[in-house]
Amino acid sequence: MPDSTPAVPHGDPKPLLQTIGLTKRYGDFLANDRIDLDVWPRQIHALLGENGAGKSTLVKAIYGLIQPSDGEMRWQGDTMVLSGPSEARSRGIGMVFQHFSLFDNLTVAENVALGLDGSESFKDMSARLEEVSRVYGLPLDPRREVWQLSVGERQRIEIVRALMQNPKFLILDEPTAVLTPQEADQLFTVLDRLKAEGRAILYISHKLEEVKRLCDTATILRLGKKVSTCNPRKETAASLARLMVGGEIKEVKVAANRKTTVPRLVVNDLSLEPGDPHGVRLQHISFELKGGEILGIAGVAGNGQDELFAALSGEWLAPDPGMIVIDGIAAGQLSITRRRQLGAAFVPEERLGHGTAPRMKLSENALLTGHAASNMVQHGFVKTAAMLKTVDRATEAFDVRKANRDPEAASLSGGNLQKFIVGREILRNPAVLVVSQPTWGVDAGAAAVIRQALLDLAAGGAAVLVTSQDLDELAEITDRIAVMFHGHLSEPVATQGASREKLGLLMGGSSLEQEEPAHASGA
Amino acid sequence: MGLLEAISLAVLAASTPLLIAATGELVAERAGVLNLGVEGMMIVGAACGFGGAWLTGSTMIGALCGIAAGTLLSLIFAMMTLGLAVNQVATGLALTILGVGLSGLIGARFVGERIATAPHLHIPGLTDIPLVGRILFGEDAFVYFSLALVVGVWWFLYRTRAGLVLRAVGDNHASAHALGHPVLRIRLFAVMFGGACAGLAGAYLPLAYTPFFIPGMTAGRGWIALALVVFASWRPVRLVIGAYLFGAVTILQLHAQGWGVGIPSQFMSALPYLATIIVLVLISRARTGGSTTPAALGTVFVPDR
Numbered sequence: 001m002p003d004s005t006p007a008v009p010h011g012d013p014k015p016l017l018q019t020i021g022l023t024k025r026y027g028d029f030l031a032n033d034r035i036d037l038d039v040w041p042r043q044i045h046a047l048l049g050e051n052g053a054g055k056s057t058l059v060k061a062i063y064g065l066i067q068p069s070d071g072e073m074r075w076q077g078d079t080m081v082l083s084g085p086s087e088a089r090s091r092g093i094g095m096v097f098q099h100f101s102l103f104d105n106l107t108v109a110e111n112v113a114l115g116l117d118g119s120e121s122f123k124d125m126s127a128r129l130e131e132v133s134r135v136y137g138l139p140l141d142p143r144r145e146v147w148q149l150s151v152g153e154r155q156r157i158e159i160v161r162a163l164m165q166n167p168k169f170l171i172l173d174e175p176t177a178v179l180t181p182q183e184a185d186q187l188f189t190v191l192d193r194l195k196a197e198g199r200a201i202l203y204i205s206h207k208l209e210e211v212k213r214l215c216d217t218a219t220i221l222r223l224g225k226k227v228s229t230c231n232p233r234k235e236t237a238a239s240l241a242r243l244m245v246g247g248e249i250k251e252v253k254v255a256a257n258r259k260t261t262v263p264r265l266v267v268n269d270l271s272l273e274p275g276d277p278h279g280v281r282l283q284h285i286s287f288e289l290k291g292g293e294i295l296g297i298a299g300v301a302g303n304g305q306d307e308l309f310a311a312l313s314g315e316w317l318a319p320d321p322g323m324i325v326i327d328g329i330a331a332g333q334l335s336i337t338r339r340r341q342l343g344a345a346f347v348p349e350e351r352l353g354h355g356t357a358p359r360m361k362l363s364e365n366a367l368l369t370g371h372a373a374s375n376m377v378q379h380g381f382v383k384t385a386a387m388l389k390t391v392d393r394a395t396e397a398f399d400v401r402k403a404n405r406d407p408e409a410a411s412l413s414g415g416n417l418q419k420f421i422v423g424r425e426i427l428r429n430p431a432v433l434v435v436s437q438p439t440w441g442v443d444a445g446a447a448a449v450i451r452q453a454l455l456d457l458a459a460g461g462a463a464v465l466v467t468s469q470d471l472d473e474l475a476e477i478t479d480r481i482a483v484m485f486h487g488h489l490s491e492p493v494a495t496q497g498a499s500r501e502k503l504g505l506l507m508g509g510s511s512l513e514q515e516e517p518a519h520a521s522g523a
Numbered sequence: 524m525g526l527l528e529a530i531s532l533a534v535l536a537a538s539t540p541l542l543i544a545a546t547g548e549l550v551a552e553r554a555g556v557l558n559l560g561v562e563g564m565m566i567v568g569a570a571c572g573f574g575g576a577w578l579t580g581s582t583m584i585g586a587l588c589g590i591a592a593g594t595l596l597s598l599i600f601a602m603m604t605l606g607l608a609v610n611q612v613a614t615g616l617a618l619t620i621l622g623v624g625l626s627g628l629i630g631a632r633f634v635g636e637r638i639a640t641a642p643h644l645h646i647p648g649l650t651d652i653p654l655v656g657r658i659l660f661g662e663d664a665f666v667y668f669s670l671a672l673v674v675g676v677w678w679f680l681y682r683t684r685a686g687l688v689l690r691a692v693g694d695n696h697a698s699a700h701a702l703g704h705p706v707l708r709i710r711l712f713a714v715m716f717g718g719a720c721a722g723l724a725g726a727y728l729p730l731a732y733t734p735f736f737i738p739g740m741t742a743g744r745g746w747i748a749l750a751l752v753v754f755a756s757w758r759p760v761r762l763v764i765g766a767y768l769f770g771a772v773t774i775l776q777l778h779a780q781g782w783g784v785g786i787p788s789q790f791m792s793a794l795p796y797l798a799t800i801i802v803l804v805l806i807s808r809a810r811t812g813g814s815t816t817p818a819a820l821g822t823v824f825v826p827d828r
Contacts, residue, residue, distance in 0.1 A: 064703070065700075065701060065703075084703045085701070085703030088703075089703070100698070101697070101701040101702055102695070102698060103690075103691050103695050103699075104695070104818060105694050105818065106690065106691060106694060114687065114688065114691050114699070114702055114704070115702050
């Protein structure tokens, strides 16, 4: 890997792709404001920015999915106007989407075929698919249907599909967000190889260490504008973060004298059949969480975290009441409301539709989780003043930014809505807080606020269970970490002294005795 | 002609409109569009089909009029649900109400008129074979066409690229759009195909089943066709089995009444729907994973540009 290469010297006279003053307007909102970007062949170019900075809008324009309102794109020096993704593909632009554009009920081969122009027969295409996946070390079985595959395998389909077009320019939108560290390493090997083959890669991420390691150039966007283009290897993660956020991010402070008390959430040998056909069976899950303690649950999405959350919150009932104990009371078969009355609070992963009812006002959403254990309901009647007060308190304590006092949940940005949801639960002063992906898709500033709130809650004596795919987040706030894999939960280990490598291996399932080594996906 | 043969012929005749309408709806639903207006498109197809045949004396022109009427009505549906992104269930129900009213208006002057029914195939020798001859070689063109239609739709869905794209649009329209497939255009064609089939199925009734038109003569067959698509779990081949099964239940119900079997006729009329519910339960029980339902069925798609 070349070190400290300056940003420009390439043998090529012209950039492969250039955007000049590219602008995309949605009504009054400028998603992209005069963005200039040069991407050269044989270069991995990072596109950095917080949520809503305009990264996805920019790459959608480059891939022909949306039409720019203003500005120009040049391809190998010539002006390029794209009628749609198929034209982008025919010029040699490929894309791997963040939210996979796959079809669950179709086979791998059919999924790949749908991303090609269809000029070759299905049989030839399948043969080429096996060839490409072998050459790049991305094993795939073309006959399996997508719903049967792991997240890592799904991403492989996306990448192989893009590579089948033999692209000169490949866009990857947050490809490592859902991968284990080992899977991410495999991806980096592939990307280095693609670069060596002379292709250009535009790499969207907000994992800064990864960008420093992999990318030759970085362009940073903030609020739709380009802030800077730099060589990430010469920057520090902190300086890149400052550029992204436009200011310092508050350091999360861990209270020094935090004491653990009695067990407040105990799970005893919990096994549970999944409630839906794509679900994961929970198998013999046991752990004990004391007051004042934060336990992290790491793992690749889809290994039973959702099912565990549902069992803890009471959305699904455990087969035996004693399997879940909240503050000394067997709660395995209690309803969600009864569990809340015991002092438990729950923050699910999905903000809209699970954490909140999108088209209802914030005050109504406050009532939905607070009705049983607060003063918002009296004699069966709803007290609007108390509801609004809850909204105001959450707004003030967590710096929720919104257009008016009580807007619809769906009108808030992801980060602000998450701050509201976490705030709503924390203000109830719970004894046990179960929170899933607390900062997923939340910008760095809001994430710091939420993490600090979880730490403060634990410092006040509550037991906090955090499920996250972000190992850095877990390392920052938890006391102990356990890993979920195929419905099993590993023995928790102390966060200090747990190496990323070890956790990564656990996330791939390799050191659980009951799993074969070959089962580690993608190994 | 023995009783068994007579019943078989009647079952074939009763099943054919169900099969044609359900095949059209299957294609629309595979593209992710739930058009509950099948009954409405059928009844307008029946009125226009009869009108066309009565005015010209040609079954062929009658059938084409039915197809045109069904397609036109489906275009209203497409304009609402695809163009204006209106809720599909509400639009479909409204379409049925519109269709029932419209057919009464169009068909008012045809009530009491008669036409010649569609001619039946006759191959000397083959058609005269006892028992099976009439069933295999003595049907009208609609019966043969309906079977060819199912085979054609199966071949299209599973053996052509266009069919793959159509299934993909019904499975995940956002992904299909992201890959550059024209979701709304594909859905438009699927809805129009559904409308054409429903119109033809409706026209079959006055052209081949009974040689006259009466208001409301579809008598809920559109709803049975909808149930049939679910019953067949969106697979064309199962559709054939389902259509003949439902047709058989309809005919047996008539005979059962004739024989004085003590089962209320209302119960027999409800059988197709009960069968659909039971099959749905069995499918969801037996399913180990994956989904037979087009995942995007009934959801509105608005592309961002």
